[in-house]
Amino acid sequence: MSDPSKTQAMPSGPEPDLSGRQFGDYRLLRRLGRGGMATVYLAEQDSLQRKVAFKALRPTLADDETYVQRFHQEAKAAAALVHANIVQIYEVGLVENVHFIAMEYVPGQTLRQLIARNGNIEAVQCVAIMRQVAAALHKSSTEGVTHRDIKPENILLSPAGEIKVADFGLARVTQNGETSNLTQIGMAMGTPLYMSPEQAEGREVDPRSDLYSFGITCYHMLSGAPPFTGDSPLAIALQHVKNDPDRLEDARPDLPSGLCRIVHKLVAKHPDKRFQSAAELLNDLRALKIEGLEGDWPSGIDEWSTPELIALSEGRAEATRMLGEVMRNESEQTKRSGWSMNVKIAVVAFLAGCVGAFATRPDSLLDLSRRELSKVEEMDTVKDQYLKAAELGTERAWKAVYEHFPARDLKTKKINKNNQYYTWQAKHRLAELYINREDYTAARRIYDELAAVDPTESNVVAFAKLGQANVMAMQNDLVGAKKKLTEVADLFPEMRSDTLRRELALKVDPKLRLEFEQLVGIGGRR
Numbered sequence: 001m002s003d004p005s006k007t008q009a010m011p012s013g014p015e016p017d018l019s020g021r022q023f024g025d026y027r028l029l030r031r032l033g034r035g036g037m038a039t040v041y042l043a044e045q046d047s048l049q050r051k052v053a054f055k056a057l058r059p060t061l062a063d064d065e066t067y068v069q070r071f072h073q074e075a076k077a078a079a080a081l082v083h084a085n086i087v088q089i090y091e092v093g094l095v096e097n098v099h100f101i102a103m104e105y106v107p108g109q110t111l112r113q114l115i116a117r118n119g120n121i122e123a124v125q126c127v128a129i130m131r132q133v134a135a136a137l138h139k140s141s142t143e144g145v146t147h148r149d150i151k152p153e154n155i156l157l158s159p160a161g162e163i164k165v166a167d168f169g170l171a172r173v174t175q176n177g178e179t180s181n182l183t184q185i186g187m188a189m190g191t192p193l194y195m196s197p198e199q200a201e202g203r204e205v206d207p208r209s210d211l212y213s214f215g216i217t218c219y220h221m222l223s224g225a226p227p228f229t230g231d232s233p234l235a236i237a238l239q240h241v242k243n244d245p246d247r248l249e250d251a252r253p254d255l256p257s258g259l260c261r262i263v264h265k266l267v268a269k270h271p272d273k274r275f276q277s278a279a280e281l282l283n284d285l286r287a288l289k290i291e292g293l294e295g296d297w298p299s300g301i302d303e304w305s306t307p308e309l310i311a312l313s314e315g316r317a318e319a320t321r322m323l324g325e326v327m328r329n330e331s332e333q334t335k336r337s338g339w340s341m342n343v344k345i346a347v348v349a350f351l352a353g354c355v356g357a358f359a360t361r362p363d364s365l366l367d368l369s370r371r372e373l374s375k376v377e378e379m380d381t382v383k384d385q386y387l388k389a390a391e392l393g394t395e396r397a398w399k400a401v402y403e404h405f406p407a408r409d410l411k412t413k414k415i416n417k418n419n420q421y422y423t424w425q426a427k428h429r430l431a432e433l434y435i436n437r438e439d440y441t442a443a444r445r446i447y448d449e450l451a452a453v454d455p456t457e458s459n460v461v462a463f464a465k466l467g468q469a470n471v472m473a474m475q476n477d478l479v480g481a482k483k484k485l486t487e488v489a490d491l492f493p494e495m496r497s498d499t500l501r502r503e504l505a506l507k508v509d510p511k512l513r514l515e516f517e518q519l520v521g522i523g524g525r526r
Contacts, residue, residue, distance in 0.1 A: 018056065023095040026054050026102060037061060037071060042105065045090075052090060053106075057099040066438070068099055075101045078168040080143050085136035087156070087166045106164050111221070112152035120224035123255055123290055129155070129221070130285055132163035133214060138278035140165075141207035148205060150213035151194040152220060192233040192240075193226045197269050200237035202432075204510060208271040211281065215266025215274075216245075222263065223251045232391040244269070258288050376400040382422045389426060395433060401426035424450060424460050431467055435474070444471045459500055462491040466507060473509040482515055489519035 018041060019030050028041040032053070043054035061067040072092060079089035088104040111129065115121065121129070133155060140147060147154075147168060156164040196212035198205055220226045227245030230236040245267055248260040262284050268274045275281045376397050379385040382405035389397040407420035427446050434443035450464035465488045472481035488504075495501050508516045 016059075018098075023054070023098055023100065024093065025091075026052065026100075028054055037067060038101075043102070045102065051105045051107075052102045053104065055101045055103065059098075062097060062099060070438070071099055071101075077145055078103075081136075081140055081145060081168070083136055083139040085132045085163055085165060086139060087164045104164070106156045106158055106166070108156060108158045110153050111155040111157060111217070114157060115152060115221060115224065120252070121221040123222070123259055126218065126221050127259065127285060127288060127290065128161070129157075129163055130214075130218060131282070133165060133217075134278045134281045134285065136163075136165040137207065137210050137214065138282065140168075140210070141278060146205055146207050147210050147213075148199065149191055149194075150210050150217060151191050152217055155217070192236040193228070195237055195240055196271075197241045198271065200240050201506065203506065206271070207278070208274050208276065211266050211275055211278065212268075212271075215263055218263045219245055219248065219267065222248055222255060222259075227267070232387070233393065234387075234390045241269075256288065256290055258284075259290070262288075378404045381405075382419050386422045386426060389429070393433070395430065398426045398430040398433065424453075428463060428467070435471065440471050440475055444468065447471065458491050458494040459496060462488055462495055462504060463507070465491065466504060469512060470507070470509040473511045478511065481509070481512055485512055485516055486519060489516065492520050 017031055018028050018039070021028055025045055025047050026043040027046060028043045030042050032040045032042055038055045038057050041054045041056065043052050044050075045052050057068065057071050061071075075089055075092040078087070079092070082088065087106060089101060090104070091102040093100055093102075133150075137147070137150075145168065147165070149167060150165070154165060154167045156166050158164070192200075194213040194216045196205065196209040198209055216226060216228075228236050228239035228243065230239065245264070248255060248263055249257065252260075262281070265284075266274060266281070275284070376392065376394075377388065378400070379388055382401065385401050385404055389401050391397075402419070402423040405416075405419045405422065407423045408415055427450060431443045431446040431450075434440070434446070444467075447464045447467035451461055451468060453460055453464075455461060465484055469481045469484040469488060472478070472484060485508075492501060492504070495504065505516065505520075
């Protein structure tokens with residue numbers, strides 16, 4: 001397997017625009033946008049005479065089997081989710097050395113754009129959106145897929161008011177008890193504005209995490225702003241872990257109390273306090289009594305069948321028709337506002353509307369794929385440099401911490417303890433970034449280096465050895481992982497605080513957790 005970090009270091013010059021070319025059944029009309037792994041085009045499928053979104057793997061990555069496999073894994077996960085409220089995959093192929101995914105093209109706008117124009121969404125329209133997204137999440141969860149990046153940018157609205165959930169590029173797929181992560185290159189694991197507490201802490205996620213992110217999205221819809229903001233992604237993520245959102249009723253006294261209760265249950269900190277499934281959410285939405293909300297729900301919804309959910313998503317409710325009317329009215333206003341504005345909005349809609357969503361990024365996240373190769377500003381102190389790296393979250397940013405502030409003074413050869421501390425922290429975060437990219441070789445290299453520091457630095461060594469064990473487990477070397485885990489357990493009582501011991505225990509790979517608990521429970525270690 002080739003080293004993804006080598007691919008990342010390739011020149012990032014302009015790639016050829018494939019617009020106008022023919023690839024099998026698809027004639028590429030124009031480029032919609034570029035992302036870390038792929039470029040997306042609007043295309044015409046000749047045989048069916050329909051518009052499609054054509055996602056092409058970038059040529060610089062096409063020779064790397066790691067990227068090719070990940071690209072096709074994403075398509076496989078999304079293709080299994082055949083549902084009216086999920087953007088559909090039509091074909092995955094290879095033509096003229098171009099790996100591509102052809103998928104449903106959704107004209108219109110994103111939920112984020114709708115919120116930006118309206119400030120907030122009325123209760124009836126909000127419930128119409130919630131119904132359809134919940135139906136999509138029900139389908140994905142029954143197929144063992146956790147989206148992990150539900151947010152307004154990934155909820156697409158057609159001119160008819162139909163809702164489509166897009167971008168399963170961060171999906172976690174569970175099949176026969178095994179899980180795989182389909183992580184985009186250069187992307188954070190989810191979006192801080194909408195990230196569940198368990199995601200923020202790096203813990204295991206399941207479909208209830210998607211429900212939390214959707215709850216934060218609903219809060220944004222109804223209040224006009226997400227509940228948590230901050231100066232950096234880290235600051236926002238910490239609020240998801242520690243803080244409760246302000247009560248919706250205070251911001252919108254006009255909202256039905258039942259709807260507010262549903263949203264606050266969705267955003268409960270602990271997964272067990274939330275709705276346990278999208279079907280439960282649908283049941284509570286069905287019980288709402290809101291003027292203008294028709295009761296055209298399927299009967300017998302204790303078990304939501306696929307036909308029932310499809311019927312629910314077809315836009316029969318008056319609320320959905322009203323939403324469609326809003327979309328059409330905005331479209332007419334846009335046409336009357338002049339050619340220049342129409343072009344601007346169309347470009348934004350195209351970028352957000354294609355299922356790949358590699359060309360879209362939330363305002364709270366930096367475009368990591370572009371900034372990875374850019375120079376990182378040198379800050380005044382090592383602490384500020386570390387905080388800057390936490391904000392950017394790129395490989396280059398983490399390296400800048402110990403490049404700009406080396407642990408050993410180049411002139412005196414003496415160790416600067418403060419710089420050394422942040423160097424170790426930055427290297428741990430860099431190793432985690434490599435793991436998210438599934439570049440286990442690079443991650444292991446860092447952990448090996450940290451495990452070899454002065455043995456008296458028991459905290460550093462323990463976390464490094466745990467990193468070694470986790471990487472082995474991810475590569476299915478459970479024998480080696482468990483052997484390394486015994487070394488971690490030996491260091492466990494030497495760690496300097498209960499807080500660090502708890503943090504280390506939380507970072508143990510799920511495959512090793514039982515083994516670790518047994519090890520540290522022997523001889524009074526726990």
